Amino acid sequence: MTKDINEDIKWAKINEDVLRSMENPRKGYWMAIAGCLLLLSFAIGAEIYQYNVGMGPSNLNWPHMWDLYIATFIFWIGMSHSGTLLSAILHIIHADWRKPIYRFAEAMTTFTLMTAGLFPIIHIGRLWNMYWVLPYFSDRGIWPNFRSPLVWDAFAIATYLTSSALFLFMGSIPDLAICRDTATGWRKKLYTVLSLGWRGDDRQWRHFRKAYLIMACFLIPLAVSVHSIVSSDFAVSIMPGWHVTTFPPYFVAGALYSGCAAIITLFIMLRYFFRFEDYMTIPILEKTAKLTFAIAMVWTYLNIIEFSSIWYGHDPISKELLLAKFYGPYAPYFWAMIFLGSVLPFTLAVEKLRRNIPVMMVVSLFLNLGMWLERWMIVTPTLSMAYSPAAHDVMWPSWVQWFIVFGSFGWFGLLFLIFVKIIPSVSMYEVKEMIFHRRHMAKKDIAEVMHRRTTDKKTPATESPGLEGA
């Protein structure tokens, strides 16, 4: 069995490799930046047009009041969840293989949230009045409607964005200090401010550990609640196909699923752009793929639950809608979603395929396409075929919607690519920690040593893995 990471790697080389990533990426990086800018500029053009004219050109109509904007909003919110999974949940359960890849996953969380947050603003009719959703003090004493899931959304997303950005920043302080020590010019000033006077002494590490653990514990329930609240946008309504009790766990599973697939995509991209072959290794990719496969099966199971509870239930309208999903005008997209979401992940179960980088790149992109289709298939069929038969209608989104949807990928990509160029996208101190642990404890039973360390105070310090890399 191959090791997750080369245990003989020198600590200085880690610093060197990671710091180099911020200097001279491959050409592909700049091409990606250009592509993102292009997508974004189209979207900005479409949005300016929509702002001036109204929501009409997007082909939204009665009864299709929501469409791709909301579907893509859920898609981006969902993607944000895996960063928390990697950085917080795996941190707490001591899965140390996450260490080389959690930083960019955490960054992905923050930037997908920043992308998702744009969509409610883009989609509302009078976006200049968006702030009315927030409970600010006004002379007129008017409050938002706290019963509305959209207000819960505003709170949930704002909280999640703030805490995940804070978590991302906090986790990178020791690395920023390393950058500060070697950087020159404007970067030196930037890192000096950002590293908050980190010197790497014992007291600082102790506080840092504690704060990091507390943030991790805080983020896990938050992440779960955020997507549950987003699902209540639909579950709280009375529409067939939306009013589904299993939506909160279904949304959370879908969120982790698309997020893990996105992590694989970005993993491969960064590995190529920044020559991170020593850190983003094939065994780690394999572990991520296994995780994705497990979540894919949970998602499939919840899908079956949803369909069968409608099928065996007594609600004729929901049942009719389910059949319309199977055979109706949107059926090709529905079956594409089922294929991409439930069948395609079986490629991840084959060892040969999940060790193959080009295959994984393609598969992970298609998994995310499937998850995007899933969100679309939640929003649109219900609107096309709800209670009132007079309002049955099929609508296809116009170029304005498509431009903005594609542009959101440009926006996310741009933020992400700029971030990985400025902040080390591999956590140097944690990789050192990981290597240190593995090197010193490979022969012993790790769990036993860890246990002795926390319970038995008399254990000699030589066995303690408490030495921190700096």
Add this chain to the structure above:
Amino acid sequence: MSLSNILEDWSKYRKTREDGGFHDYEHMWGMAIDLNKCIGCNACSVACYAENNLAVVGREKFSKGQGMHWMRIERYWDEPDLGEGRVSEFNQHGANFLPMNCQQCNAATCEPVCPVAATYHTPDGLNAQVYNRCIGSRYCSNNCPYRLRFFNFYSYYEDSWPAPLEMQLNPDLSVRDKGVMEKCTFCVQRIRTAKDKAKMENRQVQDGEAMTACAQTCPTSAIVFGDLLKHFNPDADVVETQVTNMWRTHQVELGRSSQNKQNPELRGYRVFEGLNTDPCIMFLERVREV
């Protein structure tokens, strides 16, 4: 605004909504629509356009589903019975008409989902829409099982009434701009006028004093509009109305999700009552020879 003010306001607010709904009604405007009488002429719809400054969007936008018809006549066709497995693409006869305007539900599903409380229940039993407050999240329309809410997808006023047609706009209510949701108000401006007049003359609003444009225009008097509060609460301080009588005659009760009629021959029903929206419009079923 201080904390004590907020708490005071909150307890005041809770007091009026103890059972999860509004209870301090002054009126409860409602309708009865007799489908036996409806001939599907669309006069009600036209009257609504004239009274409520509804934008005329043109054929192209209308066929895209971006029209603004607060009052619509839904058409349902009989299955053509040609026998012997012969199928006709076109329905020759057997149209059923169903005039649908906002059902002014007492437990409206659109109200709780609006993020800015732009739609709320008034003491008149109306499901009000505040255009100035609306930010256009369109959740209300998505959550309306009747699909009776319409959105301004464009600034329709710009070319809806070319000069001098803007002279015929009703000055009693606003013209809506893009990005705002709108729907049937039961001609709230007319209700307002009637209430003000009655108040000045120090008397109750009489039956027929407030009249919606559709009810006024209907050539067969299929639509009856009036105050239902006496039906909801027999002790209420309002006049007896024709519409209350009709609801009583047909044994349709408010505040229920299913009716318990003693006489199943009675024709009254409410649309999608089972969803527990408690609509204020009663329809009288059409009776036909078989």
